[in-house]
Amino acid sequence: MPDSSSTPAVENRFFDRPAETMATAELRQLQTARLRTLVERVAHVPFYREKFAADGISAAMIKSPDDLRRLPFTTKADLRENYPLGFLAVSRDAVIRYHGSSGTTGKPTFVAYTRADLDMWAGLCARFLVAGGLRPNHVCQIAFGYGLFTGGFGLHYGIEKVGAAIIPAAGGQTQRQLMLMEDLQTEVLICTPSYALHLAEVLQEGGIDRSKLALRYAHFGGEPWTDDMRQRIENDLQITCFNNYGLSEVIGPGVSGECAWRNGMHIQEDHFMVECLDPQTLEPVPDGEPGELVFTALTKQAFPLIRYRTRDIACIDRTPCPCGRTTARMSRVTGRTDDMLIIRGVNVFPSQVEEALLRVEGTEPHYLIEIDRPGTLDQVTVKVEVRSSDLSDQMSSMQKLRQRIAREIHAVTGINMTVHLVEPKSLERFTGKAKRVIDNRKL
Ligand SMILES: [Zn+2]
Incomplete structure (x- = not known):
């Protein structure tokens, strides 16, 4: 994109x-100096102290920005395991x-x-x-x-x-x-x-x-x-x-x-x-x-x-x-990586569905993806809001719109999804981060 x-x-x-x-x-030089200082500063944080000791890491071995690759990763799970403040590198008094x-x-x-x-x-x-x-x-x-x-x-x-x-x-x-x-x-x-x-x-x-x-x-x-x-x-x-x-x-x-x-x-x-x-x-x-x-x-x-x-x-x-x-x-x-949906073995991101919707005139980028697995195969339904001016009593034109959306979604994701058109403003609105996926599969 x-x-x-x-x-x-x-x-x-x-x-x-x-x-x-x-x-x-100059940037590389600055990064090297700052990385070296960082390694020194976190050396007393228990998580890094243990990792550094296991891998024989010291500040002195940082000679270029490329030495970053010798350092350990930190993940969300590491933060949870060290809840609430295990990664704090200064005294509580210094925190404001x-x-x-x-x-x-x-x-x-x-x-x-x-x-x-x-x-x-x-x-x-x-x-x-x-x-x-x-x-x-x-x-x-x-x-x-x-x-x-x-x-x-x-x-x-x-x-x-x-x-x-x-x-x-x-x-x-x-x-x-x-x-x-x-x-x-x-x-x-x-x-x-x-x-x-x-x-x-x-x-x-x-x-x-x-x-x-x-x-x-x-x-x-x-x-x-x-x-x-x-x-x-x-x-x-x-x-x-x-x-x-x-x-x-x-x-x-x-x-x-x-x-x-x-x-x-x-x-x-x-x-x-x-x-x-x-x-x-x-x-x-x-x-x-x-x-x-x-x-x-x-x-x-x-x-x-x-x-x-x-x-x-x-x-x-x-x-x-x-x-x-x-x-x-x-x-x-x-x-x-954790929003990535694996549907029938294909990697799909909700943003791809949004991209497809924005290509179709008459739809709003308000949508909800629901995934079920009634038997062995994943079934995906996308609820899409229709613009009020495009709402039509004619079954045939709504049917065409639905097919058009399904085609676009398939073109972007490679997945066939069932499209349900819903009334304008019937889907939940979000003041913060939007939640666009309901995954009902028991995976
Ligand atoms: Zn620029």
Whole structure:
């Protein structure tokens, strides 16, 4: 799924030009020094102490960034086994903030920040915000949850760092969001892409006059989305959208973000080393090919993880970018190793179904995938919302639409799925991350 753009969407500006445009040799030198210090700093964390001892690892053996490959991986399961704060690398007194990942079941996994960590984090968010058009005179509305989730607070302090104004609206209450947008003349929207889609819908229904809003840009993160969805949101809200990426285990938002050319997200490689690996063999995949992203947080004090396996699937691009940033870029996240559905032996990502739906006129990108295995064969049903203007009493035209969707889904995934058309707005809406799959198989 190539993100490509030949013209800049905004003027090319930098928050920290020297860091963002560092020469490759200089970056490698910095990474080596930081990696060596990191190995020293985590040597007393029990998990790493044991692994280092078993593998004979010491800081002295780090002579280039390539030596990263000698270090052990860290997984979500390792975080759970060392719950709540087994990976803490500083004393509890030095911690001034805790966040947690949005676990769907059971307990969250916690992360921690020192004052220096929070300052560094804000600076990293400021980098991608400025790259994506944020200026000190803008008014930003944060419609992310403020809580254990890193999205709200991460962006909040990034925007403060730039010096723009913040409306901390937090998630939900869509009518109120629109009221704030109109009355305070919000120019920049911060939320998940699925919530932006919902906002656009409510805006259209409520008959709110778009010309009364000052909205110009949006920065989306927190969940994977497609380029087609970007087009849809840009058309519906008449704004320019930028994509950013991060996860709490690595730091939160600020790991990477798009520049004016929007041709992949620049990874802040002076703070995070990235690897793109085959999730089965854990060997590197060539640039441009999808693999699991693995990050090492070089500079975090409180909770630095080494080679954290994100389970996010994306590609890496190291070709030069017209913006002048020298860092590697990552593609959109096209799936997760644990979101990956194996249907009749074929690997399928929910994002592929979304991609297919966006190709069919008359459907909304609101859908629910249900998987059953009544006998020995998997059966997949996709519920798809039809646009109200395309709802028809004629059986034949609905039948045609259903077949068209099934054909597109088959073209993208290689799987035959049963399509059910449902009324507009009958599927659940999400203010945070969307849940698009119900797997009823007893696997
Ligand atoms: Zn760029």
